[in-house]
Amino acid sequence: MLDALRTIEEEFRAAIDEAGADPERVEAVRVRFLGRKSPLTALMKQLGKLSAEERPAAGQAINQLKKSIQQSIEEAVEKAAAGALEQELQDSSVDVTLPPRSPWRGSQHPVHATRRELERIFRDLGYTIETGPEVEDDFHNFQALNLPPEHPARDAQDTFYLEGDRLLRTHTSPVQIRTMESRRPPIRMVCPGRVYRRDHDATHLPMFHQLEALVVDKGISMAHLKGTMDRVWKTFYGEQVKTRLRPAYFPFVEPGAEYDISCQVCGGEGCRVCKQTGWIELGGAGMVHPAVFEAVGIDPDVYSGWAFGLGIDRIAMMRHGIDDLRLLVENDVRFLSQFPT
């Protein structure tokens, strides 16, 4: 009996050492040495075969070993639990010294930021900011601007026509008309807004933004147009900028001009952006045509005025060196987050 107990103890010590801190293996050892089919239970059952003198000592020895095994198993279970906790803490460790992730901040869209800056420059010069409907009628978008039906210059602005005489405005010029219809000179206004044309490539969008300026008063001349525009663009780009007007045709102005600034990428030396000319076209300009004044009931013999219109998206494109206008409307945050306000 004592030999058998010694063997059981040796086997138990070897098994519990091997199980280490693995909770599953410790449990297997417990079942093997303390369970119903354990060698100790078998020995207990044999106690009855011993003589009355031998029985108490043998029973005591079995009980002692059982207690010692129970204690060792309890210690092993505790060790396994502590090990498991340690492992869990390691796996899910939090480094409290790491700096926190900074909150994600949105920024103004480059077109919006450019528009706001131009508005601010004109507002500082005493101009009002006007808006008008994007769904226009033929009269305000074309006829009042000296573009009667069948006028060939209508083709220059591929139009989205809606029902009746409705259309999506092709430029912000109809806001000039609406302002002159509702207010008498002197007028100093700018009208920024969305416009639509059937255009779609790297430098043309079907929906883009224009900003137009209009001044109407007595004695207004081309010199005022040139002087004001010079001030605006020197404020926007810096004092180094040079400007020029080139004769051009727009039905609603006479004389008409295209307005260029010296290329801000190469400083006027000539580069890919300005196609080696040293100049960048910003938009159209000119003296308000007498027919436009007549359409809104302003006497062209008393008043004169100048108007100027540009594409805001193109200005933003140039300002940030963007080579494809379509990027501005795709709303990809990876692109937009490059322009922090």
Ligand code: FA5
């Ligand atoms: C006009 O729309 C005239 N109303 C401007 C004007 C106002 C002239 C007052 C004279 C007096 P134009 O079609 O050239 O002009 O357009 C003006 C600007 O809009 C262009 O210089 C260009 O920068 C921009 N633009 C034109 N089409 C597109 C387009 N599809 N996508 C992006 N920008 C465009």
